[in-house]
Amino acid sequence: MAHPLLLVIPAVALPALALFVERAGRVRISERHHSHHDTYVVPVSFTRSLVIAMAFMGCLGIVLAVACAMVEFFPTPDDVLVFFDSFIATAFLMWWVIRRYKVSVFSDHLVVTPFFGSHVLVLYDEIDLLEWAGTRKGSGYRDLVIWAGGHGTVRISGMVDVEQILMAIDRFDALPRVKGGILS
Missing domain, CATH: 2.30.29 (PH-domain like)
Known part of the structure; x- marks a missing residue:
């Protein structure tokens, strides 16, 4: 199996990257009025909810992996981290794709x-x-x-x-x- 630290990286890095982009990226107003056109994007509340879900699942995955390692429970920490990493990677991809969508x-x-x-x-x-x-x-x-x-x-x-x-x-x-x- 992979080294557990390698499996922790996606659980931390992907939500952190999404949080950074949501905070520091260009301002995403759901409806933006300009002098010659209007732009409509997916509401920020939805994209922010995806980021919060990724961050929560990352933290939960790490906590459960540590608990499995301490108690030597049936699922190994690697199994737990792979499950949560796959959820986070899927949510990150969905978040990335949805942020791209706009109608001007x-x-x-x-x-x-x-x-x-x-x-x-x-x-x-x-x-x-x-x-x-x-x-x-x-x-x-x-x-x-x-x-x-x-x-x-x-x-x-x-x-x-x-x-x-x-x-x-x-x-x-x-x-x-x-x-x-x-x-x-």
């Missing part, structure tokens, strides 16, 4: 920086359809799929303020019509 709305177009991949530019006058998809997120919104040129161009996550983004797009004619409570 301008007067005639929007730019989406998705969780993975390159930026997507959508011109408002080329939008064919705006469609709700997926389940409701913590914000109360579902994802919004924007169709342009006959295919789904981009999916805006319901984690951001979709209502404000819809107001900026101002293409309510592209929303599906409702007849008798059923979407047509």
Whole structure:
């Protein structure tokens, strides 16, 4: 097995790095207004919650590993640390990906920086359809799929303020019509 100190490093380093970036990184305001555009990102309360969970699990993992070493309990300290390190690494990756996501709305177009991949530019006058998809997120919104040129161009996550983004797009004619409570 690996040296226990090597397994303690991720339990301490990843949450510490995330805490440092959350504190010292650029200011992440969920909704940022600029003179020529507005930018929407995943709420800081959510990303901060992930960082707190990583820090808590790191501390808990170290304490349980020390307890297992002192009592010589069935799970070895290595087993305990590997379990907690895998949780922390997964949460760190999710935190890193979610921090990347943003939607910037301008007067005639929007730019989406998705969780993975390159930026997507959508011109408002080329939008064919705006469609709700997926389940409701913590914000109360579902994802919004924007169709342009006959295919789904981009999916805006319901984690951001979709209502404000819809107001900026101002293409309510592209929303599906409702007849008798059923979407047509």
